[in-house]
Amino acid sequence: MECREVKYLLSRCIENDIKPQEVLELEEHLKNCRKCAKEFKTLRNLVSVMGLAEGIEPPELSLEVQRILKRKTWYQKLYEFVRTPHAVRYIMNISIAVAIFFLAMYFIPRRPLELVEENIPQEQVFEKEEPVQEGIPGEAPALPEKSPPVKKTVPAKKPGATKKESEQKIEQTHGGSEDIIALMDRRIQEAREKYVMSKPFREASEAAAKIKKENGQTIDAVALRENLTPYEGGREFAEKLFILAENLTAAQLSVLNILKEMEGKIINIKKDSILFYIPMDKYPAFIERIERDAGGIIRPSPGEYKEEVEKKKDMISIDIEFISRPEK
Incomplete structure (x- = not known):
């Protein structure tokens, strides 16, 4: 604005x-x-x-x-100045002065720069003449004796260094990403087999805990949600929440006050929705405050997340839509 x-x-x-x-x-x-x-x-x-x-x-x-x-x-003052009669005279005088300055700079002869060369005395270098060995006539001159070749010693490899070198070689060739990609693919496949794709975010966290208990793998609920709703190009789908409220204006003001306290960053505000970022560590407290102060919350399935935003580190994007509570 x-x-x-x-x-x-x-x-x-x-x-x-x-x-x-x-x-x-x-x-x-x-x-x-x-x-x-x-x-x-x-x-x-x-x-x-x-x-x-x-x-x-x-x-x-x-x-x-x-x-x-x-x-x-x-710009209003400039417009009024241009409309005055003496403004044309001032503009013409300034233009003439600038033109005279450039013409003077162009036609004034310039003295060429002369390079000053200093006479630096050169040092005379005398090469020493090597004494010529006089040999017996008819004999070839003696060649210098060659030193025996030195063998390069290769350090012996330690028995524990083989595994370390192989790991370094994998990291250099593949960047250490093959195991991570395979692990993430396996987690996504397990989540699909357990029908996590059609569950809300809260149920997805419970499914992640179940996978961790069965297979002994560490799975973060936020990372699981990002993997279940992937989006390329450094972007993601904002989590969708619906709030039922009798007074939409009061509910919006309540959400804005909570965002201000928890250092949230607003992306866009519409008539009946707010799109924002919230720090990842303050997400549980934010949901608790929303359920307590703003009214009831309805969570759709992750497949209904449609608002695309830029993905930021340590931040969760949320899209809240306010719905008027029907009268009884």
Whole structure:
């Protein structure tokens, strides 16, 4: 939301003509923009003074409100300046000055740079002449004797180093990923055999504990959910939750307050849904607070997760949709 839209909403706040969704967007913008927050504070003071003093406005507050209303942006000031008669003269003078500067830089002769060479005295190097061995005429000159070849000693391998070298060789060739991929494929296959694909997230965690008890493998419930709903390209499906509430606005505000306390990151807010990230370690406490404060929760199966978001480390993406509770 931009600042000019916030000014329009502030003007509508006086007439109480503002929607709950616009209230949420206005509060989110006022947290990040000090300028708009200051204007909102001034407007609130003005409304309170007008209600208490019965039309008597303090002169300082009135001048402040007039100054805020008459404030102009830089492009409005520039537009007014261009419309004045002497603006064309200023622009022409600046253009002529810039043109003269570039012409002067182009036509002024430049002195070529001269390289200064210093006369550095060169050192004379005299090579020593090797004495020539005079041999008996008719005999070939004696060749230098060759030294016997030195054999390279290979260090003996230790008996325990064979297994370590083989493991290092596997890590260098395959990056140590073959065993991990095979393990994950085996876990997914076991989960499919036990019909975990059609179960909610809470039942998937129970199935993971059962697999761990039977096969002795360590399976994380969050990792199991990611494997059961895979998505390529560093993205994932957000976990879907439905909240039944009598007052949708109050339920949304309650969820937003809980997110603020637990350091959640909002991705998108719609009229009847909120898409956000929650830290993985705070997920159980968040679900407990939602069930206690916001109302009843309905969990669909993982096959119904449709909202695609960017996958972040140590974060769980959740898509909450608010449903009005039917009247009895």
